[in-house]
Amino acid sequence: MEHISSLALPRFVIAGASSGSGKSTLTLALIEALHRRGYRPLPWKVGPDYIDPGHLSAAAGLACRNLDPVLMGEAGMVSSFIGHCNEACRKEPKSLAVIEGVMGLFDGRGGLSSEGSTASVAKSLSAPVIVVIDAGAAAQTAGAVALGMQQFDPDCPVAGFIANRIGSDRHFSMVRRAVEGATGLPVLGWLPKSSMPSMPERHLGLVAAWEEEGRQRLSSLLRILGDAAAEHIDLDALLAIAASASSLTPIRGESVDGIDISGSSGGKADRAVAGIGTDTPSPCIAVAMDDAFHFYYQDNLDMLESLGARIVPFSPLSASRLPDGCDGVYIGGGYPELHAERLSANRTMIESIRAASFDNMPIYAECGGLMYLCRRLFVGGKGYPMVGLFDTEIEMGNKLSALGYHKARTLRPSVIGPAGMELVGHIYRWSNMVKGPSETEWLFRLDKEGTIGFDGLSVRRSTAAYLHLHFTGVPEPARHLVAACREYRQSRSKHDEQ
Template sequence: MKIPRLVLAGTHSGVGKTTLTLGILAALRQRGLKIQPFKVGPDYIDPGLHQVAAGEVSHNLDSWMGSPAALRRLFRKHAGTAEFSLVEGVMGLFDGAKGEGEAGSTAQVAKILKAPVVLVFSAGGLARSAAALISGYRNFDPDLQLAGVIANGIGSSRHREFIRDVVEGELGLPWLGALHRDADLTIPGRHLGLLPAAENKDLGQVLERLGQSMEQQLDLDGLLLLARQAPFLEKDPAQTLPPASPVRLAVARDEAFHFYYQDSLDYLEELGADLHYFSPLKDRSLPREADGIYIGGGFPEEFLPLLTSNQPMKSQIQRAWSEGMPIYAECGGLMYLCRQIAAAGQEFPGVGLVPSRVQMGKKLAALGYVRARLRKPSLLGGEGTELKGHEFHWSTMEELPQEDSAYCLKGGRGGDGRLEGYARENLLASYVHLHFRYHPGAAQKFLACCAAYRKARWQKDG
């Protein structure tokens, strides 16, 4: 099956991959093309920006958490009807899981998808040295198809032509354009990355300007031609799903909680979950007849006065837990369920299900892939079950009882064997983010717990 596709990779983080991706998506959408965005690795914010630019939900491709077959299935599922699919890379082209070679890298994903790679590099301060830089990336992995380059941060028209001559004349690589330095064409950020789409009121105007700049400064026709030259992508066997167990799952989703992999939610639905979204910020009650609660990550620290003053919602969650309803929370959700949340010199009362105080810090407390081994039977599996996840947070937990720790972690920041999270009875809350499609057993176990609660409630109610 011919699927026009490209991977947009960078020489390093901060080279402008996301700005270029958003601009290309916006420009091609303005042309009327049906485009499908993807993001390499564990990222929530960039896919949300992609969706606004492309008009299509963006999906995460993670080759550390998921198998090559799972990645190809996911990619084909969403790219099959698109005229052009663009995969934004993560970090530098060859950067992946620490100490595991190419695992989790943009390069690995590109090879799994047999996708041509367009390399973005920072041209600031470079002349002929650009040839040495790009040559190193092209020759590092002979199995990778480096199909073209884009220069970012060009200082002048003369500089642009000099770099172009180097790329085309000395390297023989397709020159796909260059972006001049423009402080107005940037996306504002905060401590976990770029400002989320839901909070960026000027995003539409920025995307319009970005799209216009890409039309003027990039060879978009050349990009499309390279994408259409991508080779045939084999079809993997379909994934077999177990019989569905219909449950009603309450999913927290608002400005404070929106870190979800779309394919995690899709997979839960494929397993039989009926998802009902609610806002811990604004709603006064949980969705009716819910059989379980899923509270993802996000930015609860940005909304603490409003979030923690919503006592009716906190009381509903407390009551649901006391009645045995399964509750699963990640990162920001863990923070919200704690007894206290300390930020900006103030203390805020959380839901209180996790007997701990969480303290917002001024620097990263954890970042990276982790292997999380369950220390006891829980909502996600039996004792000893290993899950692959990702941590990325600035806060730390205090006074958390070690005997109720959910996981024993390996990888990421900190020593191997460290304890993390909280698991007790029908609750599991942790800093670790999971991708449920890449962890079918954990997803099925969680929904089985919800189904068991549903059955018990029916029997009790007669």
């Protein structure tokens, strides 16, 4: 991705008064409808979520990227947005950015702040906001809700509304009159209450688009939503609002939770670290991608490649071993608990990963990857033997165990960096360690708004944690991981020559 100084691409944000108001449904409907009109929607998702970006990627046919100023820093977020949008625009002039918000429009970090909220992102990106109003059981009250959304933050660029769960033309007429009368802003259209299929859900959100059930439902959903948007939404008015977005320029000098990232270049990274040069062949990193593991930020994979790594996908579920010639392993989050029996039964893959770890190959895992690399995973009271790199057991619960952004400080060196490194990440888990290490053995000291905790395991050159990192904000872990993989490749090459 080239460095670009400014952005004039049409763009808009879809926001709501709360989760469940219809943001995802409306965003998918607009992506499909705009596709049919010959436009190329570029999908973006506010916040640290993994599931919605999967659906937006599938609908748009392009990788959806996250916009999270807490994880990325405002400068990193804006730079990533400008660069990728301009790159897309050079390929297709009729591109425009479609940004799905998170939670309610003004809901930010910790629930008491607008930091990281959809409103804050819209202001940072100079992107007009279209608010979806859930009017399923309202008419005149929809005007009061819309007025509050318009006036709560006068600097938030609310530009219009779309009504959701409308029962009839007459119902829409009442809602439209109430909203436009209260705000003076246009209501661009509506989506009907009836005949709207929904995506199946589970504990981390919607069923993923890459799963068979998700693919089938999404295909059907897009056809219906595209028809509804084409019939009931004024797309010309929406496009005019998108085109009204002012020019956007990068922000210089930024920090993520007090960590200086001014040299991070918003997603680019210097290749050299720890004295490891770049004159050796590109290291190959095997990335777990299947129904069990699929939670990755696209920017993270891009950064690994920008640092010189080659990404090769593999499946812990179905492959018999790690890809030949790989120099490192990256196992992201996902749903290993839904596939615990198959993962446990694939003993040749387990032995391949164990052998790689004992050979000091760099291995990095997050959340679901951590669960896979532990000794045993308990699901519904039944224990499934896993890879066993870490002498701990994980038990799936029936309720959310931890959620939110955390500052993290490394307590000892690992494959992602030295002791004393300061990071910021996000945790969202339904599982717990039945047997964890002693306090002195943890990798991270966590700080969530003054609440202290610990996370992360490391043995040899294998590292895993519940904490999800976004490399745009703090790229040091990516630099160290790629450097370690390059070093492993060098040592392997020297061994082969002997």
